[in-house]
Amino acid sequence: MFAQRVGKEAALFVPSGTMANQIAVRLLADPGTIVLAGRRQHVVAYEDGAAARNAGVQLLPLDDRRGILDPVDVASAVEASGYHQPRVSLLCVENTHMAACGAPWQPGALEAVRSSAPGIPMHMDGARLFNAEVATGIPACELAGPATTVMSCLSKGLCAPVGSVLAGPRDLIETARVERRRLGGGMRQAGVLAAAGLIALEKMTGRLSDDHERARRLAEVVAQCWPEIGFDPGAVTTNIVVFSPPDAAGLLHHLRAQGVLGGAIAPGVVRLVTHHDVDDEGVARACRALRQAGECT
Numbered sequence: 001m002f003a004q005r006v007g008k009e010a011a012l013f014v015p016s017g018t019m020a021n022q023i024a025v026r027l028l029a030d031p032g033t034i035v036l037a038g039r040r041q042h043v044v045a046y047e048d049g050a051a052a053r054n055a056g057v058q059l060l061p062l063d064d065r066r067g068i069l070d071p072v073d074v075a076s077a078v079e080a081s082g083y084h085q086p087r088v089s090l091l092c093v094e095n096t097h098m099a100a101c102g103a104p105w106q107p108g109a110l111e112a113v114r115s116s117a118p119g120i121p122m123h124m125d126g127a128r129l130f131n132a133e134v135a136t137g138i139p140a141c142e143l144a145g146p147a148t149t150v151m152s153c154l155s156k157g158l159c160a161p162v163g164s165v166l167a168g169p170r171d172l173i174e175t176a177r178v179e180r181r182r183l184g185g186g187m188r189q190a191g192v193l194a195a196a197g198l199i200a201l202e203k204m205t206g207r208l209s210d211d212h213e214r215a216r217r218l219a220e221v222v223a224q225c226w227p228e229i230g231f232d233p234g235a236v237t238t239n240i241v242v243f244s245p246p247d248a249a250g251l252l253h254h255l256r257a258q259g260v261l262g263g264a265i266a267p268g269v270v271r272l273v274t275h276h277d278v279d280d281e282g283v284a285r286a287c288r289a290l291r292q293a294g295e296c297t
Protein backbone atom coordinates (compact mmCIF):
# COMPACT_ATOMS: atom_id res chain seq x y z
CA MET A 1 0.00 0.00 0.00
CA PHE A 2 2.82 2.41 0.82
CA ALA A 3 4.60 1.62 -2.44
CA GLN A 4 1.43 2.52 -4.31
CA ARG A 5 0.96 5.76 -2.40
CA VAL A 6 4.49 6.93 -3.19
CA GLY A 7 4.61 5.56 -6.72
CA LYS A 8 7.40 3.03 -6.22
CA GLU A 9 7.61 -0.66 -7.16
CA ALA A 10 8.00 -2.18 -3.71
CA ALA A 11 8.22 -1.32 -0.02
CA LEU A 12 9.47 -2.79 3.23
CA PHE A 13 8.22 -2.41 6.81
CA VAL A 14 10.94 -1.52 9.34
CA PRO A 15 10.83 -0.82 13.08
CA SER A 16 11.90 2.84 12.90
CA GLY A 17 12.49 5.79 10.63
CA THR A 18 16.13 5.78 11.59
CA MET A 19 16.50 2.19 10.41
CA ALA A 20 14.81 3.07 7.10
CA ASN A 21 17.27 5.92 6.56
CA GLN A 22 20.20 3.72 7.53
CA ILE A 23 19.17 0.95 5.15
CA ALA A 24 18.82 3.48 2.33
CA VAL A 25 22.30 4.87 2.99
CA ARG A 26 23.79 1.37 3.09
CA LEU A 27 22.09 0.46 -0.17
CA LEU A 28 22.67 3.59 -2.19
CA ALA A 29 25.97 5.08 -0.96
CA ASP A 30 29.47 3.63 -1.30
CA PRO A 31 31.87 3.47 1.65
CA GLY A 32 34.52 6.20 1.50
CA THR A 33 32.33 8.55 -0.52
CA ILE A 34 30.24 11.61 0.31
CA VAL A 35 26.56 11.68 1.18
CA LEU A 36 25.07 15.16 0.74
CA ALA A 37 22.33 16.27 3.13
CA GLY A 38 21.14 19.35 4.98
CA ARG A 39 23.02 20.02 8.21
CA ARG A 40 19.87 19.81 10.36
CA GLN A 41 18.41 16.72 8.67
CA HIS A 42 17.70 13.71 10.86
CA VAL A 43 20.23 11.55 9.01
CA VAL A 44 22.96 14.08 9.82
CA ALA A 45 22.10 15.47 13.23
CA TYR A 46 19.93 12.94 15.04
CA GLU A 47 21.16 9.44 14.25
CA ASP A 48 24.27 9.36 16.43
CA GLY A 49 26.67 9.30 13.51
CA ALA A 50 25.05 6.10 12.27
CA ALA A 51 25.71 6.75 8.58
CA ALA A 52 29.46 6.88 9.24
CA ARG A 53 29.32 3.84 11.48
CA ASN A 54 26.94 1.68 9.45
CA ALA A 55 27.82 2.65 5.91
CA GLY A 56 31.35 4.09 6.18
CA VAL A 57 30.34 7.27 4.40
CA GLN A 58 31.32 10.88 4.93
CA LEU A 59 28.32 13.14 5.42
CA LEU A 60 28.74 16.56 3.88
CA PRO A 61 26.18 18.82 5.57
CA LEU A 62 24.80 21.64 3.39
CA ASP A 63 22.87 24.74 4.35
CA ASP A 64 19.20 23.92 4.98
CA ARG A 65 18.01 26.96 6.90
CA ARG A 66 14.75 27.04 4.95
CA GLY A 67 14.44 23.26 4.89
CA ILE A 68 15.48 22.87 1.29
CA LEU A 69 18.91 22.49 -0.27
CA ASP A 70 20.40 24.93 -2.76
CA PRO A 71 21.09 23.35 -6.17
CA VAL A 72 24.25 25.49 -6.39
CA ASP A 73 25.62 23.93 -3.17
CA VAL A 74 24.79 20.45 -4.45
CA ALA A 75 26.36 21.04 -7.88
CA SER A 76 29.48 22.49 -6.28
CA ALA A 77 29.90 19.48 -3.96
CA VAL A 78 29.47 17.11 -6.91
CA GLU A 79 31.97 19.06 -9.02
CA ALA A 80 34.52 19.08 -6.17
CA SER A 81 35.34 15.42 -6.81
CA GLY A 82 37.26 16.69 -9.84
CA TYR A 83 39.46 18.58 -7.38
CA HIS A 84 40.81 15.73 -5.25
CA GLN A 85 37.73 15.66 -3.01
CA PRO A 86 35.68 12.51 -2.36
CA ARG A 87 33.05 11.49 -4.89
CA VAL A 88 29.40 12.12 -4.03
CA SER A 89 27.44 8.87 -4.14
CA LEU A 90 24.11 9.88 -2.57
CA LEU A 91 21.93 12.90 -1.96
CA CYS A 92 19.48 12.90 0.98
CA VAL A 93 16.58 15.32 1.40
CA GLU A 94 14.01 15.62 4.18
CA ASN A 95 10.34 16.25 3.37
CA THR A 96 8.92 17.76 5.46
CA HIS A 97 12.03 19.26 7.06
CA MET A 98 11.60 18.86 10.80
CA ALA A 99 13.96 21.58 12.07
CA ALA A 100 12.69 24.11 9.54
CA CYS A 101 9.22 24.14 11.14
CA GLY A 102 8.18 21.07 9.13
CA ALA A 103 8.65 22.88 5.80
CA PRO A 104 7.53 20.87 2.75
CA TRP A 105 9.53 20.80 -0.48
CA GLN A 106 7.88 22.16 -3.61
CA PRO A 107 8.34 19.79 -6.58
CA GLY A 108 10.18 22.46 -8.62
CA ALA A 109 12.80 22.94 -5.89
CA LEU A 110 13.29 19.19 -5.58
CA GLU A 111 13.65 18.74 -9.32
CA ALA A 112 16.24 21.55 -9.41
CA VAL A 113 18.32 19.83 -6.71
CA ARG A 114 17.93 16.47 -8.43
CA SER A 115 19.19 17.85 -11.73
CA SER A 116 22.17 19.45 -10.04
CA ALA A 117 23.42 15.95 -9.15
CA PRO A 118 22.95 14.02 -12.41
CA GLY A 119 23.21 10.24 -12.13
CA ILE A 120 23.39 10.36 -8.31
CA PRO A 121 20.62 8.56 -6.42
CA MET A 122 18.40 10.48 -4.04
CA HIS A 123 16.91 9.21 -0.77
CA MET A 124 13.95 11.10 0.63
CA ASP A 125 13.51 11.05 4.40
CA GLY A 126 9.75 11.51 4.22
CA ALA A 127 9.15 10.76 7.90
CA ARG A 128 6.30 13.30 7.52
CA LEU A 129 5.73 13.02 3.77
CA PHE A 130 1.96 12.86 4.20
CA ASN A 131 2.06 16.17 6.06
CA ALA A 132 3.71 17.55 2.93
CA GLU A 133 1.00 15.94 0.79
CA VAL A 134 -1.75 17.57 2.84
CA ALA A 135 -0.03 20.97 3.11
CA THR A 136 0.83 21.27 -0.59
CA GLY A 137 -2.16 19.40 -2.04
CA ILE A 138 0.32 17.46 -4.21
CA PRO A 139 0.03 13.64 -4.07
CA ALA A 140 2.83 11.84 -2.23
CA CYS A 141 3.73 9.93 -5.40
CA GLU A 142 4.48 13.22 -7.15
CA LEU A 143 6.40 14.62 -4.18
CA ALA A 144 8.52 11.47 -4.02
CA GLY A 145 8.82 11.13 -7.82
CA PRO A 146 12.44 12.29 -8.17
CA ALA A 147 13.62 10.14 -5.21
CA THR A 148 15.14 6.70 -5.75
CA THR A 149 13.99 5.62 -2.30
CA VAL A 150 11.55 7.21 0.11
CA MET A 151 10.72 6.42 3.72
CA SER A 152 7.78 7.49 5.85
CA CYS A 153 6.96 7.00 9.51
CA LEU A 154 3.66 5.30 10.28
CA SER A 155 4.00 6.53 13.84
CA LYS A 156 4.19 10.28 14.49
CA GLY A 157 1.19 12.07 12.94
CA LEU A 158 -0.18 8.89 11.37
CA CYS A 159 -0.73 7.45 14.85
CA ALA A 160 0.55 3.87 14.44
CA PRO A 161 2.23 2.67 17.64
CA VAL A 162 5.42 1.73 15.80
CA GLY A 163 6.96 1.34 12.39
CA SER A 164 8.18 3.02 9.24
CA VAL A 165 8.24 2.00 5.58
CA LEU A 166 10.90 2.25 2.91
CA ALA A 167 9.97 2.17 -0.78
CA GLY A 168 11.94 2.05 -4.01
CA PRO A 169 12.74 -0.11 -7.01
CA ARG A 170 11.89 -3.81 -6.52
CA ASP A 171 15.46 -5.15 -6.73
CA LEU A 172 16.69 -2.56 -4.24
CA ILE A 173 13.93 -3.38 -1.76
CA GLU A 174 14.85 -7.08 -2.00
CA THR A 175 18.37 -6.12 -0.91
CA ALA A 176 16.89 -3.83 1.74
CA ARG A 177 15.30 -6.93 3.25
CA VAL A 178 18.77 -8.39 3.80
CA GLU A 179 20.09 -5.11 5.24
CA ARG A 180 17.11 -4.97 7.59
CA ARG A 181 18.06 -8.39 8.94
CA ARG A 182 21.69 -7.32 9.32
CA LEU A 183 20.57 -4.37 11.43
CA GLY A 184 18.36 -6.58 13.58
CA GLY A 185 15.10 -5.29 12.14
CA GLY A 186 13.62 -8.58 10.91
CA MET A 187 10.59 -9.33 13.10
CA ARG A 188 8.39 -12.40 13.32
CA GLN A 189 5.76 -10.11 14.90
CA ALA A 190 5.65 -7.65 11.99
CA GLY A 191 2.07 -8.55 10.99
CA VAL A 192 0.33 -7.07 14.03
CA LEU A 193 2.42 -3.93 13.77
CA ALA A 194 1.86 -3.61 10.03
CA ALA A 195 -1.90 -3.97 10.56
CA ALA A 196 -1.85 -0.73 12.55
CA GLY A 197 0.29 0.72 9.77
CA LEU A 198 -2.44 -0.05 7.23
CA ILE A 199 -4.91 1.95 9.31
CA ALA A 200 -2.34 4.75 9.52
CA LEU A 201 -2.12 4.91 5.73
CA GLU A 202 -5.80 4.37 5.01
CA LYS A 203 -7.43 6.51 7.67
CA MET A 204 -4.97 8.86 9.30
CA THR A 205 -3.55 11.03 6.53
CA GLY A 206 -6.79 12.98 6.09
CA ARG A 207 -6.74 14.27 9.66
CA LEU A 208 -3.28 15.86 9.37
CA SER A 209 -4.82 19.19 8.32
CA ASP A 210 -6.20 19.49 11.89
CA ASP A 211 -2.65 19.24 13.25
CA HIS A 212 -1.49 21.88 10.77
CA GLU A 213 -4.23 24.29 11.72
CA ARG A 214 -3.46 23.85 15.43
CA ALA A 215 0.26 24.33 14.91
CA ARG A 216 -0.52 27.53 13.09
CA ARG A 217 -2.38 28.81 16.18
CA LEU A 218 0.67 28.07 18.33
CA ALA A 219 2.92 29.81 15.81
CA GLU A 220 0.81 32.99 15.89
CA VAL A 221 1.10 33.15 19.67
CA VAL A 222 4.86 32.56 19.60
CA ALA A 223 5.25 35.41 17.11
CA GLN A 224 3.12 37.73 19.28
CA CYS A 225 4.91 36.86 22.52
CA TRP A 226 8.49 37.26 21.31
CA PRO A 227 8.49 39.74 18.40
CA GLU A 228 12.20 40.37 18.98
CA ILE A 229 13.20 36.88 17.80
CA GLY A 230 11.88 37.47 14.29
CA PHE A 231 9.83 34.27 14.17
CA ASP A 232 7.62 34.10 11.06
CA PRO A 233 4.37 32.21 11.78
CA GLY A 234 3.88 31.94 8.02
CA ALA A 235 6.77 29.46 7.99
CA VAL A 236 4.53 26.97 9.79
CA THR A 237 2.48 25.14 7.16
CA THR A 238 2.49 21.69 8.76
CA ASN A 239 2.59 20.46 12.36
CA ILE A 240 5.87 21.72 13.82
CA VAL A 241 6.78 25.02 15.48
CA VAL A 242 10.50 25.57 16.00
CA PHE A 243 11.74 28.80 17.57
CA SER A 244 14.50 30.24 19.77
CA PRO A 245 12.94 32.08 22.71
CA PRO A 246 15.09 34.23 25.01
CA ASP A 247 15.11 31.50 27.69
CA ALA A 248 14.42 28.10 26.11
CA ALA A 249 15.05 26.02 29.24
CA GLY A 250 12.89 28.33 31.37
CA LEU A 251 10.08 28.22 28.82
CA LEU A 252 10.09 24.42 28.60
CA HIS A 253 10.04 24.21 32.39
CA HIS A 254 7.10 26.62 32.56
CA LEU A 255 5.19 24.74 29.84
CA ARG A 256 5.76 21.41 31.56
CA ALA A 257 4.33 22.81 34.79
CA GLN A 258 1.17 23.67 32.80
CA GLY A 259 1.01 20.14 31.35
CA VAL A 260 2.38 21.17 27.96
CA LEU A 261 5.20 18.98 26.71
CA GLY A 262 7.55 20.74 24.33
CA GLY A 263 11.13 19.74 23.66
CA ALA A 264 14.50 21.20 22.69
CA ILE A 265 16.10 20.08 19.42
CA ALA A 266 19.32 22.09 19.73
CA PRO A 267 20.80 24.50 22.28
CA GLY A 268 18.24 27.26 22.82
CA VAL A 269 15.87 25.84 20.18
CA VAL A 270 12.36 24.82 21.25
CA ARG A 271 10.06 22.50 19.28
CA LEU A 272 6.31 22.17 19.68
CA VAL A 273 4.54 19.45 17.67
CA THR A 274 0.83 18.92 17.19
CA HIS A 275 -0.61 15.42 16.71
CA HIS A 276 -3.72 13.32 17.19
CA ASP A 277 -3.60 13.54 20.99
CA VAL A 278 -3.48 17.34 21.00
CA ASP A 279 -7.02 18.65 20.57
CA ASP A 280 -8.39 22.20 20.46
CA GLU A 281 -8.52 22.40 24.25
CA GLY A 282 -4.90 21.22 24.46
CA VAL A 283 -3.77 23.86 22.01
CA ALA A 284 -5.73 26.53 23.89
CA ARG A 285 -3.93 25.45 27.07
CA ALA A 286 -0.57 25.60 25.30
CA CYS A 287 -1.38 29.08 23.95
CA ARG A 288 -2.31 30.29 27.45
CA ALA A 289 0.93 28.88 28.86
CA LEU A 290 2.99 30.50 26.09
CA ARG A 291 1.29 33.85 26.70
CA GLN A 292 2.01 33.64 30.41
CA ALA A 293 5.66 32.87 29.74
CA GLY A 294 5.98 35.64 27.18
CA GLU A 295 4.01 37.99 29.41
CA CYS A 296 1.80 38.91 26.49
CA THR A 297 -1.97 39.21 26.47
Ligand SMILES: Cc1ncc(COP(=O)(O)O)c(C=O)c1O
Binds near residue numbers: 015021
Ligand atom coordinates in the same frame (compact mmCIF):
# COMPACT_ATOMS: atom_id res chain seq x y z
C1 LIG B 1 12.72 13.76 9.78
C2 LIG B 1 12.89 12.52 10.59
N1 LIG B 1 13.47 11.45 10.04
C3 LIG B 1 13.62 10.30 10.71
C4 LIG B 1 13.19 10.17 11.99
C5 LIG B 1 13.43 8.88 12.71
O1 LIG B 1 12.30 8.20 13.06
P1 LIG B 1 12.36 7.17 14.30
O2 LIG B 1 12.23 7.99 15.52
O3 LIG B 1 11.19 6.28 14.04
O4 LIG B 1 13.66 6.45 14.22
C6 LIG B 1 12.57 11.25 12.63
C7 LIG B 1 12.12 11.11 14.03
O5 LIG B 1 11.90 12.02 14.74
C8 LIG B 1 12.43 12.47 11.91
O6 LIG B 1 11.88 13.55 12.47
